[in-house]
Amino acid sequence: MGGADPAGPVLDRDEVDRALARLGQEHEAIETSLLALQDHAGRRLLEGAELTGVTRERWTAAEASITLLWTYFDAYTAALRSAREIRGRRRWSSREDLAELTELLRGTSVTVGDAAAAASALTGPGRLSHSFSLAGLVDRMNELYATGLDTVVAADAVWSALPARIDLLAAELQRTRALAHSVGVRPGEHPAGDDLERITRSLTGLRERVVCDPLAFWLPAKGSSAPGGGRPDTAVYDREAQALDEVRREIDAVLGVRQDAEQRLIKLRDVLSRADRTLAEARTARGEVLAKIAATEVPVVSGPPTVLQEQLAAAAEYRRQGRWHRLSPLLESLEQKAEDELLRARESLTAVTAPLAVRAELRGRLDAYRAKVARSGLAEDRLLIERYDAARRMLWSAPCDLRVAEQAVLRYQQAAAEALSGPRPPERGGRQDPGGRAEGHGGRADGRGDA
Numbered sequence: 001m002g003g004a005d006p007a008g009p010v011l012d013r014d015e016v017d018r019a020l021a022r023l024g025q026e027h028e029a030i031e032t033s034l035l036a037l038q039d040h041a042g043r044r045l046l047e048g049a050e051l052t053g054v055t056r057e058r059w060t061a062a063e064a065s066i067t068l069l070w071t072y073f074d075a076y077t078a079a080l081r082s083a084r085e086i087r088g089r090r091r092w093s094s095r096e097d098l099a100e101l102t103e104l105l106r107g108t109s110v111t112v113g114d115a116a117a118a119a120s121a122l123t124g125p126g127r128l129s130h131s132f133s134l135a136g137l138v139d140r141m142n143e144l145y146a147t148g149l150d151t152v153v154a155a156d157a158v159w160s161a162l163p164a165r166i167d168l169l170a171a172e173l174q175r176t177r178a179l180a181h182s183v184g185v186r187p188g189e190h191p192a193g194d195d196l197e198r199i200t201r202s203l204t205g206l207r208e209r210v211v212c213d214p215l216a217f218w219l220p221a222k223g224s225s226a227p228g229g230g231r232p233d234t235a236v237y238d239r240e241a242q243a244l245d246e247v248r249r250e251i252d253a254v255l256g257v258r259q260d261a262e263q264r265l266i267k268l269r270d271v272l273s274r275a276d277r278t279l280a281e282a283r284t285a286r287g288e289v290l291a292k293i294a295a296t297e298v299p300v301v302s303g304p305p306t307v308l309q310e311q312l313a314a315a316a317e318y319r320r321q322g323r324w325h326r327l328s329p330l331l332e333s334l335e336q337k338a339e340d341e342l343l344r345a346r347e348s349l350t351a352v353t354a355p356l357a358v359r360a361e362l363r364g365r366l367d368a369y370r371a372k373v374a375r376s377g378l379a380e381d382r383l384l385i386e387r388y389d390a391a392r393r394m395l396w397s398a399p400c401d402l403r404v405a406e407q408a409v410l411r412y413q414q415a416a417a418e419a420l421s422g423p424r425p426p427e428r429g430g431r432q433d434p435g436g437r438a439e440g441h442g443g444r445a446d447g448r449g450d451a
Contacts, residue, residue: 010095011102016087019105023080023134030141034073037066037149042156053213055155062151069144071112076137079110108133146227151215153228158214161232166207169241173199176248183254184325192250192325199240199247206236257328261319264331268312271338276304278345286352293355294399301348308337358402362409363395369416378419387412 011019037043043066046059083104086097103109108131132140177196180186187193210217221229257264282301289298311334318327370388373379391408394400 009102010099011105012098013092016098016101016105020080020083020087023083023105026138027077027080030073030076030138033145034070037145037152040152040156042152042159045159046152046155049211051212053216055213055215058151058215059155062148065144066148068112069141069148072132072137072141072144075110075112075132076134076141079104079134079137105134108136110134110137149227150229154218154220154230155214157228157230158210158217158232162210162214162217162234162237163207165234165237166203166210169237169244170200170203170207173203173244176244176251179255180247180251183251183258184323185251185254190325192247195243195247199244202236202240206240254324254328257331258322258324261324261327261331264335265312265316265319268315268331268334268338271335271342272304272308272312275338275342275345278342278349279304282345282349282352285349285356289352289355292398292400293359294401298355299348299351301352305341308334308341311337355402359395359400359405362402362405366391366395366409366412369413373416373419376420378416381419383415384412384419387415 046055046063051059083101086101086104089097110132112130112132173196177200180190180193180196184190185193185196187197217233219230219233221231279301286298286301311330315327315330315334318324318330366388370379373381373384378384387408391405391412394405394408
């Protein structure tokens with residue numbers, strides 16, 4: 001839809017012919033646009049819908065604009081027809097004809113009146129008619145056309161996008177509800193069941209609002225003046241689609257429980273059984289420690305928690321009854337508690353057997369130094385033999401005082417370190433001392449071994 005020439009001096013015949021040709025092209029373009037708007041699917045839907053809210057207000061104004069637009073177009077058509085008739089009176093238009101044509105083509109010669117003008121607030125309050133130039137009339141039609149087209153295109157875009165998507169999501173919602181029902185996820189019994197009910201209500205209300213008030217879900221493009229510039233507002237739809245996706249994942253988790261519940265229960269029984277055996281081993285080890293180690297505080301070993309066995313029995317019952325929505329969270333809780341219980345049992349065993357580990361470490365250290373002394377040829381040193389025997393008696397006697405035994409081992413270590421840092425003894429058959437004894441045998445030749 002185009003414009004017209006501004007006002008000027010009297011047109012000559014060529015200028016008139018060019019103006020009429022241009023106006024004829026504009027008339028065809030305007031008519032084509034108006035017919036397209038008349039046949040637009042969005043317009044037909046707006047005319048037949050029970051509208052509310054923003055859409056009803058905007059469509060009432062747009063419908064009046066479209067009605068007025070046709071009235072203006074009729075006036076424009078009549079003015080163009082009159083101009084063509086004047087130009088067609090004679091081949092060479094007279095000065096009077098050219099003056100009349102100039103006034104018709106460039107002056108405010110088109111008057112729109114009566115009910116059509118009065119029906120539109122756009123003509124001004126209290127006015128029953130309004131005069132336009134052809135150029136001004138085209139500009140006014142452009143404004144009215146843009147207003148009507150913007151409303152029609154925006155409503156049609158929302159109706160084309162959202163209801164179909166909502167219907168698809170509602171179908172997916174129904175499938176999810178059926179699947180949830182099959183695994184016992186129902187409203188009032190499981191949070192996911194409550195979520196499905198809420199999503200159902202939200203989608204139902206959303207579709208009703210979109211059908212009755214589509215323009216309430218239209219976001220105009222910022223900085224755009226083109227008719228229909230913008231996009232549908234899908235925020236509510238997107239939020240519910242995300243919520244449904246989360247529910248589906250939860251239902252899938254419940255389905256996974258139904259498929260592998262037996263294996264998970266078997267694994268749970270195994271973990272709890274290992275925890276029980278470890279605690280039993282810790283209790284046995286505590287008795288051994290109390291009998292073999294003196295002056296040591298040994299932690300008490302508690303028995304297995306009966307609550308876990310009760311929950312395991314409840315889980316097995318849920319599986320038997322097919323109450324998968326209750327079994328799912330219980331299994332997850334039990335698996336964590338069972339691992340914690342096994343860890344606690346192992347820590348108890350470690351704490352109880354710590355004194356035995358200390359005694360084993362002292363024994364190993366004592367034997368390691370004795371082997372080192374023997375490799376250095378000091379195995380028959382009297383002092384070393386005495387200190388070794390003292391430490392060994394303490395470590396291999398029951399009950400063993402670890403503090404005293406550790407001091408005995410340290411004394412042997414010190415004596416061995418001093419002996420190893422001194423001069424090495426001579427080989428057998430070496431120089432005899434005045435008493436006739438070979439040096440380096442420490443006064444003992446019996447080769448006493450471990451006690």
